[in-house]
Amino acid sequence: MDTVYALSTASGKAGVAVIRISGPEALNAVRAFCGEVPPFRTASLRVLRDRAGTRLDEALVLTFPKDGSFTGEEVAELQTHGSVAVISSLLTALSGMDGLRPAEPGEFTRRALQNGRLDLAQVEGLADLIEAETEAQRRQALRVLSGDLGKRAEGWRQKLIRAAALLEATIDFADEEVPVDVSPEVSELVTDVMSALSSEIDGVRSAERIRTGFEVAIIGAPNVGKSTLLNSLAGRDAAITSEFAGTTRDVIEVRMDLGGLPVTLLDTAGLRETDDVVETIGIDRARQRASQADLRVFLVENGTAPDFEVAADDIILNAKADLLDDTADGISGKTGLGVSRLVDRITDVLKLRVAGVGVATRLRHQQAMERGHASLGVVLQLMRQGEDASDIAAEELRSAIRALDSLVGRVDIENVLDEIFASFCLGK
Numbered sequence: 001m002d003t004v005y006a007l008s009t010a011s012g013k014a015g016v017a018v019i020r021i022s023g024p025e026a027l028n029a030v031r032a033f034c035g036e037v038p039p040f041r042t043a044s045l046r047v048l049r050d051r052a053g054t055r056l057d058e059a060l061v062l063t064f065p066k067d068g069s070f071t072g073e074e075v076a077e078l079q080t081h082g083s084v085a086v087i088s089s090l091l092t093a094l095s096g097m098d099g100l101r102p103a104e105p106g107e108f109t110r111r112a113l114q115n116g117r118l119d120l121a122q123v124e125g126l127a128d129l130i131e132a133e134t135e136a137q138r139r140q141a142l143r144v145l146s147g148d149l150g151k152r153a154e155g156w157r158q159k160l161i162r163a164a165a166l167l168e169a170t171i172d173f174a175d176e177e178v179p180v181d182v183s184p185e186v187s188e189l190v191t192d193v194m195s196a197l198s199s200e201i202d203g204v205r206s207a208e209r210i211r212t213g214f215e216v217a218i219i220g221a222p223n224v225g226k227s228t229l230l231n232s233l234a235g236r237d238a239a240i241t242s243e244f245a246g247t248t249r250d251v252i253e254v255r256m257d258l259g260g261l262p263v264t265l266l267d268t269a270g271l272r273e274t275d276d277v278v279e280t281i282g283i284d285r286a287r288q289r290a291s292q293a294d295l296r297v298f299l300v301e302n303g304t305a306p307d308f309e310v311a312a313d314d315i316i317l318n319a320k321a322d323l324l325d326d327t328a329d330g331i332s333g334k335t336g337l338g339v340s341r342l343v344d345r346i347t348d349v350l351k352l353r354v355a356g357v358g359v360a361t362r363l364r365h366q367q368a369m370e371r372g373h374a375s376l377g378v379v380l381q382l383m384r385q386g387e388d389a390s391d392i393a394a395e396e397l398r399s400a401i402r403a404l405d406s407l408v409g410r411v412d413i414e415n416v417l418d419e420i421f422a423s424f425c426l427g428k
Helices: 026-034 084-095 107-114 120-131 135-145 148-172 183-212 226-234 277-292 339-353 363-383 387-408 414-421
Strands: 003-007 014-022 044-049 055-064 075-082 100-102 214-220 252-258 261-267 295-300 315-318
Touching (some): 003 084, 014 084, 014 107, 026 044, 055 084, 084 100, 120 387, 135 148, 148 183, 148 363, 226 339
Antiparallel strands (some): 055 075
8 A cells, every 4th residue: 555644633833743654655754754763652752854964853753563553554653843834844755755645534544444453333433533522422432432333243243143053054954853943042142132233223313412412492482582591501692682573583503512412502483473474484494493303492471382392301491580470490591590400401301311322323323233133023033934934034144244244344335435534634
């Protein structure tokens, strides 16, 4: 493979910049810069010079062997001063070396996948870790990056391989007496895997919400205080407020961190009948986004019922509580009354939803597990028909194994690789 290089830290002025080099010429590039290659995994201070002997910078140089590097290739890292001029001079020098070229976005991680240092699920976990904004996202991404999903998939795979071997033994010796009935053991193995898959599938939605963020919609009649509440929650004037009904025409979004969970608050148009064409569009959008939201906060006045279907976890509060005598279930974005209590309620509801989350985090994972689960269901049905259906049941078992293999990238992944690595930056 080519030797590739890239700036692995953010562009622009910084205290330190890291330039990563990976491939068969990585150590030769270090030798060209400083005359010798430092011992593996030992940070060494070296003066870096170009071909003409001009001093470019003084940097810490780290090298890694194939079996101990991120990419599974010989890797060198130059920890230089982070000025634009220093970085530019070093990248220019690298571009003039034989056998080296600039890395493409995500190419270091792609090489780690190709060289068996990471499985596909771990690659996705790394992408999520880079994008993590909240504590829950960080913890979840680290679980996937550590290989938890791959370990579970391998455990399921081994059970199904055992089940397939037992079934195929009955096929191979169909004309002979098989001393032991394998059906009970095969059924037990298949049932165990189906149960585990069901549990993981049920947790995908919550896990995906941790990754992409929950949506909480604020719903109510016009001029009931929705935008004022949003501004109070956001701590800034995110939405325009006025005494005139129908001020909010579109859905306004504010991203927040609530108890470590990523949450997008939605301020929606007031729900009412109107002849205003633009306001009608806003109300339609409000209803659509509210129906898709994970949780709704209804603001009502004078004990009126919400003009929307209320789900089990939805929160109903009396608006403008600063004007009420009884503030038990009230809230006021204007004075802040009840706002912290609302934040706690939203956080509690969402934390309950993610309490049983597994390690599968993406729709791709869910679809692969659903394919495997469906094939295993067919296996159990076929086994009730007796030994005559063993060959078909064995093929369904192989289909289930292939579905689980796709979780970690053993098969059927080419169509998703480009999409995954497009989200990576240069140098990763």
